[in-house]
Amino acid sequence: MANAAAIAAAFGGGLPPGISGTNDRCTVLVSNLNPDRIDEDKLFNLFSIYGNIVRIKLLRNKPDHALVQMGDGFQAELAVHFLKGAMLFGKRLEVNFSKHPNITQGADTHEYMNSNLNRFNRNAAKNYRYCCSPTKIIHLSSLPQDVTEEEIVNHLEEHSPIVNTKLFEMNGKKQALVMFESEELATEALVTKHASSLGGSIIRISFSQLQTI
Numbered sequence: 001m002a003n004a005a006a007i008a009a010a011f012g013g014g015l016p017p018g019i020s021g022t023n024d025r026c027t028v029l030v031s032n033l034n035p036d037r038i039d040e041d042k043l044f045n046l047f048s049i050y051g052n053i054v055r056i057k058l059l060r061n062k063p064d065h066a067l068v069q070m071g072d073g074f075q076a077e078l079a080v081h082f083l084k085g086a087m088l089f090g091k092r093l094e095v096n097f098s099k100h101p102n103i104t105q106g107a108d109t110h111e112y113m114n115s116n117l118n119r120f121n122r123n124a125a126k127n128y129r130y131c132c133s134p135t136k137i138i139h140l141s142s143l144p145q146d147v148t149e150e151e152i153v154n155h156l157e158e159h160s161p162i163v164n165t166k167l168f169e170m171n172g173k174k175q176a177l178v179m180f181e182s183e184e185l186a187t188e189a190l191v192t193k194h195a196s197s198l199g200g201s202i203i204r205i206s207f208s209q210l211q212t213i
Contacts, residue, residue: 003124007074010128018081024073026054027098028080034089035063040110043068044117045194046187049206050082050131051075052120053112055103064091069103071120082133087184088191117195119204130206134187136163137208140176144199152176155198159189164213177213 007021015021030043040056043066047053052071059065070076076097083095103109112118119127140152149167156162156178163179180186186207194205 003072003074003120006124007128009125016078016081016131019074019077021074021077023077023097025097025101026070026073026076027100027102028068028070028076029094029096029098030066030068030083031062031064031094031096032091033064033066033093034091037089038066040066041195042191044110044112044115045191045205046083046088047079048112048117048119048194049127049190050078052118053115055105055109055111055113057103057106057109060108067098067100067103071118075120078128078131082131086134086187087182088187090184119206130209132207132209134183134190135207135209136181136183136186137177137179137210137213138186138190139206139208140178140203141173141206142201142204143174143176144201145174147174147176147199147201149176151199152178155196156189156193159185159192161185166213177208177210179213 040058043056044053047068054069054071057067070079080095080097083093086093149165153162153165161181163181166177168175190205195202
């Protein structure tokens with residue numbers, strides 16, 4: 001497996017509890033979606049936390065179902081493990097391995113293989129380390145250097161109530177933590193606002209494993 005070294009570096013030679021590392025199925029079936037609120041890019045924003053996305057297909061005959069093809073079986077296993085039962089737009093997600101080995105490219109598929117928004121093309125070990133189930137706290141990076149907490153809150157306020165925010169600098173770059181009232185609100189903020197523009201910068205959002213800010 002090409003990313004074996006990155007996985008070993010991320011998890012200190014072991015694997016997270018519940019992850020076998022032996023799955024070779026790359027395609028995931030997501031069901032119980034809210035068809036009025038979901039689209040391919042929102043699914044990309046959520047599933048790309050756990051690996052690179054090849055393509056996504058919303059099923060026309062089952063509007064609350066979607067197929068997500070991940071970069072490899074390990075990334076698909078992370079997504080199934082960490083997202084099963086997550087709340088999004090008022091629905092509890094079902095996430096399982098698909099019987100389809102891949103998604104056939106077509107007019108109704110969205111292609112992400114060459115997207116520069118895929119997170120695991122750079123710093124793969126660091127991204128694996130950050131994998132977790134949705135939390136109440138999101139981490140924002142790639143922020144404008146002159147950004148204020150007020151601007152961040154305004155950008156995310158449709159997903160409020162926001163409990164707390166913290167703006168800080170790491171290696172000379174502005175980053176922020178934002179805590180929401182529930183995991184579901186934090187997940188909605190992530191799927192809606194990851195890769196959105198704030199002050200001319202395309203911001204990156206992931207879940208934080210911190211318990212509080």
